[in-house]
Amino acid sequence: MIKINSLTKKYGTKTALENVDLEFPRGEIVGLFGENGAGKTTLMKCILGFLSYKGEITLDGEKISTKNIEKISFATSEHSFFPALTAEGHRDFYSEHFPEFNEKRFQGLMEFFALPKNRPIRTFSMGQKNQFEVILALSQGADYILMDEPFAGNDVFNREDFYKVLSGILEEHETVILSTHLIEEVSDFIGRAVLIREGNIISDVKAEELEEQGKTLISYIKEEFNYRGDRVSKALSDITGEEE
């Protein structure tokens, strides 16, 4: 389990995360939702130890360090592969450095997405780069897979394929923490939704709870974020001068 206690992160005087308490048990698929700058990426980077912070983050009861970092993988829209290296080169590098690297899954996903194995990743299209980024994160052999907007730039068919593959290949002990704006697309895929606003967790709900309440994920999120449905028509009315 990843346990976050009183996590606070500040960039100068700006507070990016404030007193965040969260738990991510094994086997969950968690959606992390919030506006741009809400603190989703910062939260992930704190978990990975890329940023300094106040508070405590533990992984299975231990502080996250080089001893247990291999249990966490990371796919980001910024990409973290080596552009000049081929897919095969990445496979060699990952299997050398991550003892639990899942070669079978890597090869299977490479074939499923028909990605070239002997071309430098920099020659891939944006969609292929995103796919490869996620393939690496899924094949690392990690128990916790952090994904930060991994499908940005992919077309809808690509993304749908991905959700299907993800739900098909994930094992019981694997946890996915997925930050995305594509709420409707992932609503059938996630089991829990965590909502972040201005560095605070404003809601943490399980899919079953939403089902019991008869709400969809998108309606719940709109409700929690106080989304004003009339704001578009009001803006248009203000601009054009016409009555609604």
Added chain:
Amino acid sequence: MTHKLVKVLPVGYNVKKVKTALLWGYIISAAFSAIVYFSNLIVNYNNLFYYDEAGNRLLRTNVKMASFHLLRERAFDFFLIFIFMLLVFSIYNFIYHYIGSKSIFTMRRLPQKYELIKRCVTVPVIFIILSFVSVIVLNSVYFSIYEHVVPEVSKLSSEEMMWRF
């Protein structure tokens, strides 16, 4: 050697190109050093002599050889440039992890704590040490050649050397 270099250079580097560039940098530095020193030595050495009417080559007893320090004055400049380039190379190795992607994220979450540093600084540091050692060795070789070649009478006294240094 290429296989070993792969492990100590940033992931995805063209190891052959890096190896070639580094070896050429080293060879040019050493060659420049030898060319500068020996051309200074030869010119100054020839100035110690004159030819009489019969064509005999004779030593000018009133002319002193330039000091060793003066002869090797600019001989190691290319090594300095090479060392500076190696420092730049080392910094670039870190910057490389931000170009085209943020591969720095992968490097920073490896179970091997020092992998990033190992891959960024090992090769530059080895070549910097090699350059320093080469400067010391070449300096010693040049000095012994100077001592061996220059006639005793043409050498500056230690007092003169101090003033001319």
